[in-house]
Amino acid sequence: MTEAIPFLIDKRKDKTSIQFIVRIKGQRLRFVPGITIETKYWIDNVRWCKENKQYPEGYLNNIQIKKYKEIIENVIAEFQSNLILPTQQSFKDAIVKRIDEINMLEGGVISDEKQKEIDVQQKLQLFIPFAESYKESSDKSISTKKGYQTTINKLKEYESHIGVNLKFEDIDISFYNKLKQYLINKDHSKNYIGGLFKNIILFMGEAKAQGLCKFEKPRGFTVEREDGDSISLSIEEIKKIHDVVFTEDLVKKHFPDLRPQNMSRKLKSLNIERDRFIIGYCTALRISDYSRVNDYDLDDGLISIWTRKKDKKVYVPMHYYLKDIIARYGGLTLPKISSQKHNEQLKDICKIAGINDPVKKTITKGGVRIEEVKEKYNLVSSHTARRSGATNMYRNGIDLLYISRLLGHSKIEQTVKYLKITTKELAISLKDNPYFSGKKVISDMSVLLEGEKKKK
Structure with missing residues (x-):
């Protein structure tokens, strides 16, 4: 030696x-x-x-x-x-x-030198800095990134509560149970809590893919959700919204405190946001997608557009409601507005249109099941247009496979769950199926799909 x-x-x-x-x-x-x-x-x-x-x-x-x-x-x-x-x-x-x-x-x-190396390694193991970095580098939509930031902010709050900087190794079933109880104690809803854990699982999956941890989702580390305020409007209710004529007298009746100098602006806004909602209903697209539709996406009675979330091109037949809107606006591009203001106007529109049936909703908040009755217009949002459009398509015999592709769902089961359809309605729609009726029926959609296969 x-x-x-x-x-x-x-x-x-x-x-x-x-x-x-x-x-x-x-x-x-x-x-x-x-x-x-x-x-x-x-x-x-x-x-x-x-x-x-x-x-x-x-x-x-x-x-x-x-x-x-x-x-x-x-x-x-x-x-x-x-x-x-x-x-x-x-x-x-x-x-x-x-x-x-x-x-x-x-x-x-x-x-x-070793201390610097350890400091770098320890920083790489911190959960929140990684989540922030992922959010900044992500090409997701603005609304999705807002959801990421909400999760990050709530985890920072939780870190302050427990006095510990969370590391990847801390994200286990014990963490899940403690954070869940903390959020329940803060009176957050089940859907809010589920949304946070959905993002946490996403962040951990990305960290694992980058070789920063060996995360395996423990049994019980679940994303709980419930059907909260999501509703669907019938064709009759949609027609009420489409047909209502906004006048000064009608607006004053429902909003007596509105100042006279604001009336003209209010009437213009009600008409534009009603039309925006109808576009969403007729296309069953997300507002982030149908807000981008322009003349070049309208061809031969079809609307075609690349969806942002799924990055897929979809085709929607032109609904007759849209022809009048296209004539008035020269297309389907309307003045921009924030989602919050659009949803505020929607509630006013639906209130004036008489969408006021009582709706009983049950939600879990702070770990307690709360049941309340609201007038239906209070539950309408931009997403109601998409859900109502897809649901009414199905009720009118449009192929479930097409609806599923339009919605960007990977599984038919996901579409069935999404649609506001009862089990009885599903059974009625299937009673003429050859399996039950014994008749040999080939749908136009089946022929079309077979033609696509041959082309490939």
Whole structure:
């Protein structure tokens, strides 16, 4: 084994440092461990310190020299076993690394370089910084990113509550149960809590894909949801909304506190947002998609558009309600408005149109099932247009497979759950199916799909 020999750096001084010299294949490698001794107590021919009453430090110095000598010689042996001729820098780095390993094992002080490396690794293991980075780099829609930020903000709040910075290794079933109870105590709804855990699972999956953790979703780590305020409007209710004529007298009747100077703007807004809702209903697209429809997407009675969320091109036959809208606006592009203001106007529109049937809704909030009755117009939102459009398509015999593709669903079961259709309605729609009726019927959709297969 190649020997590491200790030398004094400067014998002329009363106190000097020890250096180890290793010679290997013409290379002179040097390491200074930071051991200082009194020169007069150094025994040069044995490379050792005297151990006596006059110099009690000699005993400790010799133990340190022995340990450093062993470490250095083991490092050199490892280089040689791997057929590596080390440079001065790689020699020094390997020794420092070995010493850091000993200190980390025993809880000692490590080198600045090692501490920086550990700090970087620890930061990479922090959950929230990763989630923030993922959100910023994601190409998801603005609304999806808002959902990510809501989750991040709530987790920051939870971190402050428990006094701990969450790491990937902390995201387990115990974390799930504690966070869930914390959110229940804050009176959050089941859907709100489910949305947070859905994003947490997404973030952990992305971290796993990047090799930052080995997350496996534990049993019980579920995304709970319930059918909250989502509703569907019938064809008759949609017709009421489409046909209502907004006049000053009608608006005053429902909103007596509206200032006269705001009447003109209110009437214009009601008409535009009613038309926007009808576009959403007739296309069953998300508002983020049908807001982008322009003249170039209208061709031969079809509306075609690339959907943002699923990045797929869909085709929707032109509904007769849309022809009047296209004539008035020169297309389907309406003035921009925020989702919040659009939803506020929708409730006013539906109130004026008489969409006021009482609706009983049950929701879990703060772990308690709450039942309340609301007038239907209070539950209408931009998404009601999409759900109502898809539901009424199905009620009017449009193929479920087409509706599923239009909605961007990967499974038919997802579409059935999405549609506001009762089990009885599903059974009625299937009674003429050849399986039940014994008649051989080939739907136009089946012929079309078969034609597509042959083209491929």
